Amino acid sequence: MADQPLLKLTNISRHYGAIQALKGASFEVGRGEVMGLVGENGAGKSTMVKIIGGFDPGFSGEYFYDGEARHFKSPTAAEQVGIAIAQQELSLIPTMNVAENIFLAGDGVPLLASKSRLAAMAKPFLEEVGLGHVNPLRATNRLSVGEQHLVEVARLIAHNPQVLILDEPTAALGETDSIRILEMVKRLKDRGKSIIYVSHRMDEIFKICDRITVLRDGESQAPRAAAAMDVNSLVELMLGFELGDMYPARKPITRNAPVLKVRDLWPDGIVEPISFDVYPGEILGLAGQLGSGTSEILGAMAGSTKTRGGSLNYKGETFLPTRPKDAISRGIAYCSEDRKHDGLFLGRPIMENMSSPSLKTISAKGILSGQRELRTTTENAVKFTVDPKRLPQEAGVLSGGNQQKVALGKWLSISPGVILVNEPTRGVDVGARAEIYQILRDLADNGAAIVVASTDIQEITNLPDRIVSFYRGVQIGELHLEDMTSANILEQITDPFHEAGIAVSEKAS
């Protein structure tokens, strides 16, 4: 670490209206250093990243880059001196090929360049990010989401930045792609680049970061060496108090009669029909990486994903939901992995979000009862520790954790017997995460059957009572509580046929 940091921000404040996002926070990163930036949702991480990258010029405080005072007015200005941000949302043009996307900005490229010329130029950058095997002439939308994220980073590297900011690069990625990202970070660091790594994933932070800066409520803690900390002390710093065991205790479950029988369900994207049972009072985990088909299975059970065939047996009735309405009317709730897409009405008040699945129960003859709506939504908001005073506010102003609580909490209004949750805590901070686990456990203890699909290996190991595992659209096996170790699960979801020597395609045929 050089004596003078490459990038240094001191006493940074930023407020949006009445909201103080940053209160005199400081941040620095040295040359060739990987600096972790962590904090709960709402702590000010995104604001800090935006300020560093020049997206948000409306801050006060000192900003030094390479010893010089700066105040970037636009992202382009920051880019020119060598600060690049890989944002959570992809900004690639899906129909263009990989090489074209890498040189999208058009600088450093001859005026007329053939596709093969571009491809040759793109190759080194792809290798840099660990995509040496990808043909640069491939259309970008044919790559996996993880590979697309890496292409995005390759594009930034093509500009030879000095500081690279990665804002939750692995949030939407499976295990293999995450490892690629981490390896790329290490390679860049070895070449003397500075990297700011924003993430919720504790294991990654400790794997690659040299130092860690913690933000809490818009204030910063002095950066600490990662080697001098462990997960518990870091979480404590983030929350400001000690967090007990994040995962609630499991109670012994007597499995007599299944409440829901899934028979020969065959959603698109699954290799062969699948069957399993769900028992009341348990949390069943569907384990699998991205692309393993667990999302499709939950979607099909809720009627929101297309299904080729099969049936559900619930409360003595055999049916196959073809639209979400069919499942909701029978008391099956489904919370998808993408709350902004189909989990929330961001522009509408929280109260309307909370009551949206149950308009029938809060109305009589088509007329809404304001009182009844207020009563049930307040009740459910309290259960999910959402401040009832905030019910009239728009859902869009909530932090990620609170949004997830609303997206989940709205289903309490239909008193569901089965709750299907895909990625219950994606993009959710540690504090809210523990709350969501506790609520799911309480619901199960009260007799509901809960099916959780997750790609987070810690979550899938510690939350469910039983696991059914999937690998590339094939149902692998079932794990009971005593066998549910991370190692066992990882083996089943990453390389289940290795020992037997059978390729997946063979089993499929």
Next chain:
Amino acid sequence: MTDVTASTGETPNLVQRIRRDYSPLVIGMVGLFLLVFVAGAAFTDDFLTWFNVKTIIRDAALVGIMAIGLTFVTLSGNFFLLSMKEIAALSIICFATLMSADWNQWGTIDADPTSWSLFMTFLVAFTATMIIATIAGALQGALIGLGGNPIVVTLGAAGLFFGIGSWWSDNLVVSYRRPHGAEWLGTGSFIGDIPNITVAFVIIAVVAELVLRYTTFGRQVYLVGANRAAGRATGHENFGMAIKCCIIASVCAAFVAVAFSGQVSSAHVNYFSSEFGSSGDMTIMVIAIVMVGGNSIMGGYGSTLRTSLGAIFISSIDNMMVLNGFNSGARVLAVGLMIVFSIIVFALVRRGSRAVE
């Protein structure tokens, strides 16, 4: 980043609430519009005479009722019906043809305007028109609900309806004899000197606002408009919403067609393309009102109350410009400017709110 906004407990007063709920840009725009309105009213001779005000509220009622219908479509996230004037054209031809049909005369001809026989003629023609409009709306709604692009579907439907109306009437003016039952709706007034069509406008505006606020249907309109995917996931399919909202818009257009026909005792397919409002084009005029009222084009945000105010505002500005001798080109320009201005303001506001997140 905004988890610190928890309310402090005390209830804010009106000014505080406006400042909290609306961005300075929107407040500025409304202020500017009000200023233009007041200045125009003060400096235009004859503007505030009862005769002129009556003209304004009658004109505003016609475009306003149509715009309220269209607001349902817009709020539900199904964009606009570009076929509003063609639905009205088909409706007015249908209405006038039935009013003048021999089989639809129910008594002596020289009866007084409110007699049973004239009312029966009116009722038959009115009912048939509404049925046709309902079918027209349901057809478009179903196509949109199945996933058709609203612009393409309604442009196609526009040609269809206009063609039928034009063919049916041989592209001629269809007139019918006074007195007739539609006069009561078109030019009559039973509350003092207030035109009946204005009374209808007020009633429709109030009912529409109540429906949107206090019924499950209204709530579904907002939810599906705010996020169609989330609407589907919570059991509110756009298919049904698109059909219902398009029917509402079509029926409103047909109602306006009937009222307008009642004013002129005749019908022609071009009435809503050439002889109407400042731009002469009813569809543009109605869309302008929805936009200037500040309803979100993407759906999920707005109200029919805003639309009603937009109708009164645009009609007043139009009227002022007429009184001040501007030609129709200048008036079209003014409406265009208002649309562009409000779109820019609302786009800026949306971008601002995204930065806060």
